[in-house]
Amino acid sequence: IPLFPTFALIAHYIVGTERGTEALRATILFGIWSVIPYLIYLISLYYFTASMKLPLALLSAVACWSASAFVLIKVWAHFYHQ
Template sequence: MGLLIKAAIGALVVVLIGLLSKTKNYYIAGLVPLFPTFALIAHYIVGTERSLEALRTTILFGIWAVIPYLVYLISLYFLLGVLRLPLALLAGVACWTAAAWLLIQGWNRWHGQG
């Protein structure tokens, strides 16, 4: 049942994005996916199953995790000038993946976990 509710919420978010994209304030559609739905879930789980210090570490990593998203947005902004939309999106995701991998490697090295 929980999976069905999550799927329904996901579908509602997609509908909301679609509706917002048709308004004069279409750019707000880019804000909707950034609502911290999954962050709330992750923080609750870590906060209840681990220590508060582990939660603080998770939050700190989340702050740094904004960097791959910025890499995605910046690369997509420029790639749209030279590639068709599907290829630009794919290349943007590749840039996000590379930035996320670098972030994880750097985090593990900095925090002695790798």
């Protein structure tokens, strides 16, 4: 149950009804790519917890997520909004 995409379901319904199918498809595609920063967060946290105290490991993992999310947004904007 915790993995059920409640907020995504609501967002997809709103985008699909208010902005149309193409916007919904773009939103879905971005959602697929947005899993990458979360994966980077989890992998980095897994490794950081072996060598750092938990608060520093969490902060470092969030920094990794932030950097990868920034790159994703820049790449998405470059290729999708041309």
